[in-house]
Amino acid sequence: MGCSCQHEQTLLDDKKELLEDVISAYKGKAGSLVAVLQDVQGICGYLPQPVMRWLGKELGIKPAKIYGVATFYTQFRLTPVGKYLIMLCQGTACHVNGAERIETAVSRELKISSGETTDDGVFTLDTVACLGCCSLAPVMMINGRAYGPLTPDGAVKIVKDIYKKETQSGGEVQ
Amino acid sequence: MKLRIGFGSCGIAAGALDIKKSVEEEILRRGLDLDAEITGCVGMCHNEPLLDVLDDSGNVYTYGKVTTDAVKLIFDRQIEGNQPVEEYLVATAERPNDFLSGQVRLALRNCGVINPEKIDDYMDQGGYKALHQAVAEMSAQEIIAQIKESGLRGRGGAGFPTWFKWQAALQNRSDVKYVVCNADEGDPGAFMDRSLLEGDPHSVLEGMAIAGRAIGAAIGIIYVRAEYPLAIKRLEIAIEQARERKLLGKGILDSKFNFDILIKKGAGAFVCGEETALIASLEGERGMPRLKPPFPAQSGYWGRPTNINNVETYANVPWIISQGAGEFNSMGTDKSPGTKVFALAGKIKRGGLVEVPMGIPLRQVIFKLGDGIKNDRRFKAVQMGGPSGGCIPEQLLDTPVDYDSITRTGAIMGSGGMVVMDETTCMVDVARFFLDFTRKESCGKCVQCRIGTKRMLEILERICRGEGREGDIELLQSMAVKVKEGSLCGLGQSAPNPVLTTIRYFRDEYEAHIRDKKCPARQCKALISYHIDPELCRGCGRCARKCPVGCISGEKKKPHAIDPERCIKCGTCLEVCPPKYHAVFVE
Structure with a gap:
């Protein structure tokens, strides 16, 4: 993959209007940085560096502080996500019920490991501390929907089904 | 007659959306005049999706593991023929199951009963009467005295007396004070707060408003995990409805008391469960704790007196005010009155949410309510208190569940996660x-x-x-x-x-x-190896077909073998080997 700054700069320009709405909603309200970053991530899918620098200027906050907050919380991402974000639960209940095997199976199927995105941009694989659906362990969440209890085969099938639907609906996959 | 579909996160994950759709289709197709409501999680997560049928005399028939085919059967037999569908029935008024009948539900009083998105449902159950009482009839000191007498201790983990925090926040003079609800349920293995917020958000709002009245605060903030989208949505609906009814906002119930609630979403940091870190996060900073004192009751959010309690603590407050402190402390033990909600998970047969009086033995929770260990394996330990807690072994299963007894085992009560482990857990x-x-x-x-x-x-x-x-x-x-x-x-x-x-x-x-370089539970990959017993293997080839790295070979109908060099020890072969052969074993 080449340098992404150009793309990120374009992202900032494209979404400027939406981003300005966020700024005007929070400007002058002390202590809103976390909420601002949540909204910005909602718009851009992640927190691109040019956007963070721009935010700093607009809000009068040092970029270093924005970066500090963005890297402190696990919700914030500094790299783009795929169309489908797969979150594999690593909670205690999932762990004792074989979460590791689910991760191995999904990871093998998509040929990426946790934190990575597939080349076609369809899936991002991530692990999370606990989704709070412990009675369904082991669980994964894909774009907000929880699936469980999983078996390695079952998890792979869910991912394959989504991929099939994506490629059939056509056009959207790069 | 009325229908009720379990619509908590776990119900939805188990397929409640499809069930609701098929219920609505059946109603339409049969031209029936029936209400199909949604409700929060009743706690029987192991039986999701759940469907309740309430007949005209108020009897509840609870159906579990409902499929779309089951919905048709329930309509055919019960709704149109008044005959319960035994195959899917998990509880009725005459035949309550052990999971539900072993519980005493205070904090969860409305979960699985009301539609959490309808304030009238909550009010029909007596909701907001306590707030009315607190605003119209009680002084701040009287409210705190009630909470003190009840003996309520913080349900978030440490078990600090709730009244003491309230009293401190009341005594610290300031024109602005805050009430904060800690809904940053970060313990892996705990989901009590999520279920409560999804199933009965108004009880938490009411508890917070009463706290606001007691300490003299006009603003409440709920700090909730962003990973709980459904809980956030239901809270937003509840806050909006409460404002419309003048139960939140300016001049509550036509008094001079003002109190409104905002939601702030956490961004995923376990440490933010700690009070001072939570405050830093609310202020938009990195969620790092600071030295106490000053305690939040002295100097909290923006340096103002701030009272922070957990979701379940607030949900108990309206019950205590309306039913009386005496009623509350007649349950549980002397030092830990009332009930506690636990999230039962792990290697347990009946996982879910249970609320029991403090002081009942752990064994009863795990073996009576939870029905023991999955696959009838042997119990090894129960983990309580999440990453801050510990593992309690079999010989201590008669320990009563109360703050002090659990602490003596080396674990802590924590927020209520109970993860059960069996002999296969290392x-x-x-x-x-x-x-x-x-x-x-x-x-x-x-x-x-x-x-x-x-x-x-x-x-x-x-x-x-x-x-x-x-x-x-x-x-x-x-x-x-x-x-x-x-x-x-x-x-x-x-x-x-x-x-x-x-x-x-x-x-x-x-x-x-x-x-000995051995893992007795046979879990640690570096210390185990998978083998096929040539005496038992019939060469069916299932393991070879399923092996993800293709390291199993052998001729058809002849014993197969695993190449130890290439084996990644994923355990698939053990899982797929037909029980009648039982040829794969771990060493």
């Missing part, structure tokens, strides 16, 4: 798992926590790899003391607990790893 691996969690979640402020947890984790990883050394156990124990003593907040102070309790009760497992 306790060294469990300790490693929790240390890995706390190491990642350490905010990095205190050296002992930041580096100590990392070093302890490295030792545990080494032991799990079969590279443990004599003296490792003692080294872990001495480092544990240093991490506990050298950390500012609860995260670091309690991070070594899972290691200490597993060493205390399962030292033999550590020794087996270190001395």
Whole structure:
């Protein structure tokens, strides 16, 4: 993959209007940085560096502080996500019920490991501390929907089904 | 007649959306005049999706593991023929099941009963009467006196007396004060707060408003995990409805009392469960704790007196005010009155949410309500208190569940997660798992926590790899003391607990790893190997077909063999080998 700054700069320009709405909603309200970053991530899918620098200027906050907050919380991402974000639960209940095997199976199927995105941009694989659906362990969440209890085969099938639907609906996959 | 569909996160994950759709289709197709409501989680997560049929005399028939075919049967037989569908029936008024009948539901009083998106449902159950009482009839001191008499202790983990915090926040004079609800339920293995917020959001709002009245605050903030989208949505609906009814906002119930509630979404940091870190996060900073005192009741959000309680604590408050402190403290034990909600998960047959009076033995929760261990394996330990807690072994199963008794075992009550482990769970691996969690979640402020947890984790990883050394156990124990003593907040102070309790009760497992290079539970990959017994293998080829790395070979109908060099020890072969052959084994 080449340098992404150009793309990120374009992202900032494209979404400027939406981003300005966020700024005007929070400007002058002390202590809103976390909420601002949540909204910005909602718009851009992640927190691109040019956007963070721009935010700093607009809000009068040092970029270093924005970066500090963005890297402190696990919700914030500094790299783009795929169309489908797969979150594999690593909670205690999932762990004792074989979460590791689910991760191995999904990871093998998509040929990426946790934190990575597939080349076609369809899936991002991530692990999370606990989704709070412990009675369904082991669980994964894909774009907000929880699936469980999983078996390695079952998890792979869910991912394959989504991929099939994506490629059939056509056009959207790069 | 009325229908009710369990619409908590777990119900939805189990397929409640499809069930609702098919119920609505059946109603339409049959031209029936029936209401199909949604409701929160009743706690029987093991039976989701759930469908209740309430007949005209008010009897409830609860159906579990409902499929779309079952919906048709229920319409055919029960709704149109008044005959319950036995195959799917899990509870009726005459035949309550052990899971529900063993409980006393205070905090969960409305979960699975009302539609959480309708304020009228909550009010029909007596909701907001306590707020009315608190606003119209009681002084701040009287409210606090009631809470004091009830003996309510913080349900978030530490068990600090609730009245004491309220009293402190009341006494600290300030024109602006805050009430904060800690809904940053970060313990892996805990989901009580999520279910409560999804199933009965108004009870939490009402509890917060009463707290606001008691300490003299006009603003309440709910700090809730962003990972709980449904809980956030239901809270937003509830807040809006409460405002419309003048139960929140300016001039509540036509009095001079103003109180409104905002939602702030957490961004995923376990340490933000700690009060001072939570406040830093609310202020938009990195969620790092600071030294106490000053306590939040003196100087909290923006330096103002702030009262912070957990979701379940607030949900208990309206019940105490309306039913009376005496009623509350007649349940539970002297020092831990009332009830506690637990999230039962792990290797348990009936997982879900249970609320029981404090003081009942652990054994009763796990074996009566939870119906014992999955696949009838042997119980090994129950993990309580998440990463701050510990593992309680079989010989202590008669320990009563109350704050002080659980603390004596080396675990803590915590927020109520109970993860059950069986003989196939490796306790060294469990300790490693929790240390890995706390190491990642350490905010990095205190050296002992930041580096100590990392070093302890490295030792545990080494032991799990079969590279443990004599003296490792003692080294872990001495480092544990240093991490506990050298950390500012609860995260670091309690991070070594899972290691200490597993060493205390399962030292033999550590020794087996270190001395014999064996994992008794056969979980640690470096210490096990998979084999096929040539005497038992019939060469059906299932394992060879399923092996993800293709390391099993053999001729058809002849014994197969695993190539140990290429085996990744995923366990698939063991899982797919037909039980009648039982040819794959682990050493």
